[in-house]
Every structure is written in structure tokens, then in C-alpha cells.
Amino acid sequence: xxxPPQTGLFAGYDDAYHPLGSYAVLAGAYGVSLAGFLGWRRxxxxxxxxxxxxxxxxxxxxxxxxxxxxKDRVTSxxxxxxxxxxxxxxxxxxxxxxxxxxxxKALGQLVGCPFCLGPWVAAGFLxxxxxAPRQVxxxxxxxxxxxxxxxxxxxxxxxxxxxxxxxxxxxxxKARADHEESVQFPTAAEAVEPGPIPAPS
Numbered sequence: 001x002x003x004p005p006q007t008g009l010f011a012g013y014d015d016a017y018h019p020l021g022s023y024a025v026l027a028g029a030y031g032v033s034l035a036g037f038l039g040w041r042r043x044x045x046x047x048x049x050x051x052x053x054x055x056x057x058x059x060x061x062x063x064x065x066x067x068x069x070x071k072d073r074v075t076s077x078x079x080x081x082x083x084x085x086x087x088x089x090x091x092x093x094x095x096x097x098x099x100x101x102x103x104x105k106a107l108g109q110l111v112g113c114p115f116c117l118g119p120w121v122a123a124g125f126l127x128x129x130x131x132a133p134r135q136v137x138x139x140x141x142x143x144x145x146x147x148x149x150x151x152x153x154x155x156x157x158x159x160x161x162x163x164x165x166x167x168x169x170x171x172x173x174k175a176r177a178d179h180e181e182s183v184q185f186p187t188a189a190e191a192v193e194p195g196p197i198p199a200p201s
């Protein structure tokens with residue numbers, strides 16, 4: 001199905017279809033949610049500042065959760081109404097594309113993009129941390145440890161691939177050396193020594 005062209009205020013933005021109105025709705029919902037939370041906490045107060053350890057913890061946890069929501073094979077049921085499966089990727093992840101038009105397409109692009117989800121997840125962590133800091137640190141620690149585990153799994157794979165390539169290169173070099181030893185090349189004397197001169201008939 002051909003996507004409808006941009007109309008009204010957004011006409012002429014691009015030949016391809018981008019649900020700009022739906023993007024505006026999502027951005028507005030994000031801003032209103034933040035403003036509403038800050039307004040709700042105005043009299044109850046907010047932490048003066050976050051500890052560096054909490055920032056690091058929530059940063060790693062945000063990375064972990066955004067990839068879990070946007071890319072993990074097991075969470076594809078959450079994205080299925082808004083995206084179309086394309087192919088399996090590495091480390092239990094999948095590649096998908098958004099589908100439909102309007103809000104459906106915009107949501108597909110949001111939930112299928114870990115970079116796009118980052119501000120939403122980060123805001124959620126900080127808001128929850130204000131309300132229940134201990135519980136949120138615990139959940140954040142689970143996600144952060146999962147991220148560390150993923151990095152170690154990747155490092156193990158890269159190390160294994162590097163060792164495999166090194167062994168394969170050594171095997172090929174040895175096979176080449178064995179082949180060269182098996183080939184008999186004439187010596188310099190043999191190469192220039194003339195053969196017998198035939199007798200005249």
C-alpha cells in the first residue's frame with residue numbers, strides 16, 4: 001500500500017512518508033508527562049542531585065532496557081502490532097520495520113528503536129527513583145548486570161573468533177609450507193647443464 005503524501009502544515013517536507021503529526025503527539029505526550037510529574041512533586045520535593053553511582057547505574061540500565069524492549073526476540077510480542085519482522089540478528093535480537101500509517105507507524109518507529117526509547121526509559125527510571133529509590137536501584141542493578149553479561153558474552157565470541165582465525169591462518173601457512181617442500185625444483189646446475197648432443201644421421 002502506497003503511503004499517503006504529506007498534507008497541510010507538513011506538505012513538501014519529503015517525498016517519503018513520515019507521520020509528523022503523530023511524532024508531534026508523542027513528543028507532546030512526553031513533555032506533558034514530565035511536566036505533570038514535576039508539578040506533582042513540586043510540594044513533595046525532588047532530590048537536590050543524583051549521586052554519580054546512581055547516574056552510572058541508571059545509564060547502563062537504560063541502555064539494557066531499551067535494547068530489551070526494542071530488539072529482543074522474546075519481547076517481539078510487544079512490538080508486533082506496530083512492526084513487521086524482517087530477519088533474525090545476533091545475540092537473540094531481531095531486525096524489524098515499522099508498518100502502517102499515522103500513530104501506528106510512529107509507535108512502531110519508537111518501540112523498535114533503542115535510541116528513540118532512551119529518553120522515555122531514562123525519565124521513567126528517574127521518576128520511579130524519586131518515589132521508590134531502593135526498589136528502582138534493585139531493578140536497575142538487574143538490568144545493569146544483564147548489560148555487563150551481554151558485553152562479556154560478546155567479548156567471549158570475539159575472542160573465540162580471533163583464536164579461530166589465528167588457528168586457521170596457521171593451518172593454511174603450514175599447508176603451504178608442506179606443499180612447497182613436496183615440490184622438487186631443479187638445482188641451478190641442473191637448470192643450465194645442456195643435454196646430450198644428438199649424433200648426425
